[in-house]
Amino acid sequence: MCTAVFRDRIHAALIMTGGLVVLECCVFDILFQNNIVNAGLLELTPIGFFLMLLGQAHVLAESFAETIRKKEETLLQLQASLERERKSELKFLKSQIRPHFIHNALNTILSISRKDVPRSQELLVEFSSYLRGCFDFKNLEDMIPIEKELEFIRSYLSLEQARFGDRLKVRYDIDDQSVRVPPLILQPLVENAVIHGIRPKPDGGNILVYVKRVGDAVKIGVMDDGDGIPPERIEKLIAGEESGRGVGIYNITRRLKKIYHISLCIQNRDTGGLDVSMKLPLNGGRYNAESNLG
Structure with missing residues (x-):
């Protein structure tokens, strides 16, 4: 994951942040259960998982939107290519x-x-x-x-x-x-x-x-x-x-x-x-x- 972040892979930083949040929450809860820290009755692990799921949902939504955008761009390029080919063929026929x-x-x-x-x-x-x-x-x-x-x-x-x-x-x-x-x-x-x-x-x-x-x-x-x-x-x-x-x-x-x-x-x-x-x-x-x- 660190390599992905270093290489600036899309959404890598957000996914890594979510993982670190869950890890910190788990460490905190372990310390809390062993009376090393005192923070009342609050356990952070469920909240960490919830935040991570929100981040994952955001990543999926972004990926889906990006896929749709690329498909639309590809379709437009294909239509433009077909139109150029049609005009080229028409020009060829007219040249005869x-x-x-x-x-x-x-x-x-x-x-x-x-x-x-x-x-x-x-x-x-x-x-x-x-x-x-x-x-x-x-x-x-x-x-x-x-x-x-x-x-x-x-x-x-x-x-x-x-x-x-x-x-x-x-x-x-x-x-x-x-x-x-x-x-x-x-x-x-x-x-x-x-x-x-x-x-x-x-x-x-x-x-x-x-x-x-x-x-x-x-x-x-x-x-x-x-x-x-x-x-x-x-x-x-x-x-x-x-x-x-x-x-x-x-x-x-x-x-x-x-x-x-x-x-x-x-x-x-x-x-x-x-x-x-x-x-x-x-x-x-x-x-x-x-x-x-x-």
Whole structure:
């Protein structure tokens, strides 16, 4: 008890005081019964115990009130966290509806329709598929076949290729389509590669979308041959402290951590450009963040 008081434990001093009061009362009563002290017929031990019980009742009441207060604080923090998550998810969904992209896509289709009607009709089908892919899910944590995500990506890239022409070259390296993924987990990375990796280059560039089996996991990612990202910005992007690329990357990282307990792997390529990937377990298990770096 002395150690608890010394370490300033909560209510330790009050409990120790109550114990000392009872001890002093017992000593006094022993001395009184042996006629060593004379204090009439008054015995103090019952009073000491009563005072100690009052102190204990006070401690219990304080502890109960503190527990209720902490639970209320935890509930408020949880509500605030859920509200932040809801706003973040809403922001992510809104980010998929890009007025400039829709405007540019429709202008491209209109321009092509003047000289190549069949091609414009194909692009309208791709545009319809793209819009459906933006909203064709009920929850961002639902699992969909990777092929469905790839169809969405192909529609998006077909529209961008129609716009950029030979400046945008796309390749796919897909050797496993058995994995199921959360919706919109890959498309924002493809869009980042187009907007931030290829579009700034006067001569355009290349994008590779890949799905590769790696042991009991599948590695999914996007490569481009743009200018890459300064290493000091990568952590800021993952933490959501950067605009532009940061919004999509932060939201994907947050979802990966929530579902799989992993993070995105962002690497500058030796030949130039960026490689952004993730390792997802085939069996629905979870990996530590460190295991996602390979």
